[in-house]
Amino acid sequence: MTKTTRDKLIDAMIDALQRRGLHGVGLSELLAAADAPKGSLYHHFPNGKTELAVAAIERVGQRAEQAFATLFERQSDPLDALTIWLQSALGQLQDSAFERGCPLATVALESGPQDHEIRAALASAFVAIRQALQQQLQRHGYPQPEGLAALFVALYEGGLLQARVAGSSEPLKQAVATLLHLTRQHRTESPPA
Amino acid sequence: MTKTTRDKLIDAMIDALQRRGLHGVGLSELLAAADAPKGSLYHHFPNGKTELAVAAIERVGQRAEQAFATLFERQSDPLDALTIWLQSALGQLQDSAFERGCPLATVALESGPQDHEIRAALASAFVAIRQALQQQLQRHGYPQPEGLAALFVALYEGGLLQARVAGSSEPLKQAVATLLHLTRQHRTESPPA
DNA sequence: GCCCAACTAGACCGACCGGTCTACATAATT
DNA sequence: AATTATGTAGACCGGTCGGTCTAGTTGGGC
Numbered sequence: 001m002t003k004t005t006r007d008k009l010i011d012a013m014i015d016a017l018q019r020r021g022l023h024g025v026g027l028s029e030l031l032a033a034a035d036a037p038k039g040s041l042y043h044h045f046p047n048g049k050t051e052l053a054v055a056a057i058e059r060v061g062q063r064a065e066q067a068f069a070t071l072f073e074r075q076s077d078p079l080d081a082l083t084i085w086l087q088s089a090l091g092q093l094q095d096s097a098f099e100r101g102c103p104l105a106t107v108a109l110e111s112g113p114q115d116h117e118i119r120a121a122l123a124s125a126f127v128a129i130r131q132a133l134q135q136q137l138q139r140h141g142y143p144q145p146e147g148l149a150a151l152f153v154a155l156y157e158g159g160l161l162q163a164r165v166a167g168s169s170e171p172l173k174q175a176v177a178t179l180l181h182l183t184r185q186h187r188t189e190s191p192p193a
Numbered sequence: 194m195t196k197t198t199r200d201k202l203i204d205a206m207i208d209a210l211q212r213r214g215l216h217g218v219g220l221s222e223l224l225a226a227a228d229a230p231k232g233s234l235y236h237h238f239p240n241g242k243t244e245l246a247v248a249a250i251e252r253v254g255q256r257a258e259q260a261f262a263t264l265f266e267r268q269s270d271p272l273d274a275l276t277i278w279l280q281s282a283l284g285q286l287q288d289s290a291f292e293r294g295c296p297l298a299t300v301a302l303e304s305g306p307q308d309h310e311i312r313a314a315l316a317s318a319f320v321a322i323r324q325a326l327q328q329q330l331q332r333h334g335y336p337q338p339e340g341l342a343a344l345f346v347a348l349y350e351g352g353l354l355q356a357r358v359a360g361s362s363e364p365l366k367q368a369v370a371t372l373l374h375l376t377r378q379h380r381t382e383s384p385p386a
Numbered sequence: 387g388c389c390c391a392a393c394t395a396g397a398c399c400g401a402c403c404g405g406t407c408t409a410c411a412t413a414a415t416t
Numbered sequence: 417a418a419t420t421a422t423g424t425a426g427a428c429c430g431g432t433c434g435g436t437c438t439a440g441t442t443g444g445g446c
Contacts, residue, residue, distance in 0.1 A: 005423080021303050023216035027404060037425045038405085044423085048405065099305060106302040108358045110214050112292060122358040130355075130364070147371030150364040154351025161350050162323075162343060165301045165315040171323070171343040178340030182375040198393080220434060230395045231435085237393090241435065 006044045008034040013056040014103050021106030022053055022118075053107065054121045060103045061125030068132045078136040079180060079187075082152055086176050089160060090169050098167050101160045129153060142187055155179055199237045201227040206249040207296050214299030215246055215311075246300065247314045253296045254318030261325045271329040272373060272380075275345055279369050282353060283362050291360050294353045322346060335380055348372055 012034035016025040027049060031038060045051040075081040092100055104122060111118045133149035142148055159172035205227035209218040220242060224231060238244040268274040285293055297315060304311045326342035335341055352365035
């Protein structure tokens with residue numbers, strides 16, 4: 001299976017978003033990474049960089065949903081799934097010398113309300129992620145599943161951010177340990193109906 | 194008291210970092226906002242944009258430390274202080290039509306290990322913030338104060354991020370409510386020595 | 387009044403940005 | 417074999433980027 005040029009472009013964009021964000025990467029850099037000429041970019045994505053970014057965001061969203069699906073399927077306790085998720089993010093961060101964070105976070109902060117296409121793609125990706133978490137938490141009887149879902153996503157984003165600037169996994173590890181502890185305890189004390 | 198050109202430049206940079214991040218703002222935009230010519234920028238900050246960004250980051254760090262100091266001084270329970278802190282961030286976000294987030298977050302994600310000056314400034318700002326929180330939590334007998342501090346910072350960063358892309362305060366509000374609930378409960382059940 | 391440092395002012399520069407356009411290769415269609 | 421859609425290739429363009437440099441202004445020390 002040979003990757004199509006389109007796929008290579010999207011993957012290169014995802015990688016770029018993880019490392020530097022949308023404004024941080026130039027087209028030439030992107031094209032070099034994807035080993036594609038400019039003509040191909042504008043053939044597959046007539047609206048240029050923005051359209052490519054939207055496609056990248058959508059792909060990330062799809063991958064996340066899929067990853068959650070299999071993760072929750074295999075873990076009986078959603079907190080175990082969450083732990084694995086956070087740990088794998090941490091692993092990727094460490095393996096890349098603290099360069100690769102969340103592919104959505106940087107664009108999210110770089111974009112404004114006027115970048116409506118990008119914002120729309122981001123918004124629906126985040127909604128999907130939160131909903132997936134919420135459903136699983138709810139199903140297993142955790143109270144305040146919506147708040148917990150938003151909290152875990154915040155922990156992921158905020159924790160990765162702190163780990164990156166610190167150049168260390170410690171802040172994230174500690175925050176994760178603390179939240180898991182709090183949550184398990186909470187669950188234990190207010191069992192499902 | 195008239196603001197000096199240097200101060201106006203720093204404040205303009207802080208505002209820019211909150212809205213769009215470092216790569217997202219051009220010098221011309223910055224200079225227009227500060228109502229200063231290019232010559233002044235390079236007089237006060239010979240290393241240009243980067244040096245100005247570092248100064249902005251440092252000022253944000255100082256302001257944060259100061260804000261925490263007075264906040265914790267006035268609130269007997271650190272959780273109340275934390276609540277006020279999170280709510281004021283939310284207020285600023287709403288008042289700016291979801292444009293103004295954390296001034297450190299975007300640069301944090303845009304920068305890489307090679308931007309060592311910026312990273313150093315960011316790292317020390319985050320350490321200072323976490324330490325301030327940790328001290329207060331510890332002093333009031335909360336268990337795992339270090340993890341809790343990192344967790345609250347993550348909630349702040351990750352929550353603001355989610356609120357921005359959602360164009361709504363709901364995700365952050367819910368996450369805050371949930372974490373406060375969990376933390377209070379935890380504290381109650383394991384009182385200080 | 388003179389001088390010198392601090393600062394303001396903006397013209398100017400090369401590099402690079404994202405984007406367009408034409409020419410060409412390739413492959414499916416008939 | 418001729419034609420047509422699909423995609424590759426990169427020269428080229430105007431605009432903007434961050435940064436440099438020279439000239440002028442301002443105000444305090446003497």
